[in-house]
Amino acid sequence: MTKTSRLFKWIYLIIILLFLYLPIAVMMIQSFNSGLSISKWEGFTFRWYENLFSGKEKSIVSALQVTLSVAVIATVVSTVLGTLGAIGIYGMKKRTQSVMMTLTNLPNTMPDIVTGVSLMLLFIFVAGGGSRGYFTMLLAHITFDTPYVILSVLPKLKQMNSHTYEAALDLGATPGYALRHVIIPECRQGIVTGAMLAFTLSIDDFTISYFTAGSKVQNLSMLIYSAARRHVDGTFYAVSTAMFVVLLILLLAVNKHTVSADS
Numbered sequence: 001m002t003k004t005s006r007l008f009k010w011i012y013l014i015i016i017l018l019f020l021y022l023p024i025a026v027m028m029i030q031s032f033n034s035g036l037s038i039s040k041w042e043g044f045t046f047r048w049y050e051n052l053f054s055g056k057e058k059s060i061v062s063a064l065q066v067t068l069s070v071a072v073i074a075t076v077v078s079t080v081l082g083t084l085g086a087i088g089i090y091g092m093k094k095r096t097q098s099v100m101m102t103l104t105n106l107p108n109t110m111p112d113i114v115t116g117v118s119l120m121l122l123f124i125f126v127a128g129g130g131s132r133g134y135f136t137m138l139l140a141h142i143t144f145d146t147p148y149v150i151l152s153v154l155p156k157l158k159q160m161n162s163h164t165y166e167a168a169l170d171l172g173a174t175p176g177y178a179l180r181h182v183i184i185p186e187c188r189q190g191i192v193t194g195a196m197l198a199f200t201l202s203i204d205d206f207t208i209s210y211f212t213a214g215s216k217v218q219n220l221s222m223l224i225y226s227a228a229r230r231h232v233d234g235t236f237y238a239v240s241t242a243m244f245v246v247l248l249i250l251l252l253a254v255n256k257h258t259v260s261a262d263s
Helices: 003-030 047-054 058-090 094-109 112-127 134-159 163-170 175-186 188-204 207-212 220-228 234-262
Strands: none
Touching (some): 058 094, 058 188, 058 220, 112 134, 134 175, 134 188, 207 220
């Protein structure tokens, strides 16, 4: 590789990283800006973080609680369903497995607005127009999270020795015991990856939540969307920065665990 091509490679990488992370850096800096202006620095302050953690901004705290609770519950449920679904698909015949994989990939290829509108119509048809709220938003998040877990776990199952499970049964293990002590440990990394992906997608979702939550409940992205039409308060920068830092620490911890497990 010549010096010129290497230079262009680094320039391209730096441009991509700046495009991805410069807006986040600006948001984090603005969370310490004492003024309300985005284009002008008016002094360093922790006021927005004090407003957040003291509970003064009740609407933001309430939306954050909804966001985190929905994300955690949806992650747990979709991880269990997705893992069991991946194990079930893995045990099918190739033709049936191909059909099921097509059905699993289909929700991931559809635009969010199509998923959101279709789920909204389903909830209205089943329970009426005034039934949308926290529970319907939670069901929607579980629905779009589960396929991502399946797609994360299934490759790990395909890497597993297919005779290990049968050997455990031949040695006297029950199907449940073999599932817990043979299959689950083999695909643990895929399960963790799927859970992380489900949590990130759920905590970040706006479109599907907007159509399925109705007017009774708001998550953080819906609240920020409503506020952006007027003026975004510095507390929104603070809560977004805090969420980014927490997710970054969680991601680093998971990567460290994965690397140590591989070694």
